[in-house]
Amino acid sequence: MSSPFQKGFIDKSPIDKKLVGKQNRLPEELKAKILAAPEDSPLNDNHTEDPIEIIGEQTFKFERDQPSGNFVAGLSLDGGSADPIDTSDRIVLTPKQKRQMKREGVMNRNFIDQMEKMNIKKDSVSGGKNFYSKK
Secondary structure (H helix, E strand, O other), rough: OOOOOOOOOOOOHHHHHHHOOOEOOOHHHHHHHHHHHOOOOOOOOOOOOOOOOOHHHEEEEEOOOOOOEEEEEEEEOOOOOOOOOOOOOOEEEEEHHHHHHHHHOOOEOOOOOOOOOOOEEEEEEEOOOEEEEEE
């Protein structure tokens, strides 16, 4: 099956039978925005709230998200459990951020092991979950 990002992609879905034979292309500038890899945030960074200070014990076990390659952990902002079963908040780290935290001795296996405060910022809301990234 062709990808919509391939040159000359033709949509042959039954819903769009009228379009068969017509080329369905994304403009280059839109394609660049979709495919651009963010440097400092693993998410879309479209929220304007002020950064929040947290400590490591407000997070719970980072696991790799297969589609994105980022690492996601439960996050407690209200003093309750950070286990993803108990909270709708998540913190997301890029692989680069996680490696840097390991080098700095902040990350122990898949847990943040520090009592120093760090800043996070809300990046997106999806599926009833709030996603934050390290700033």
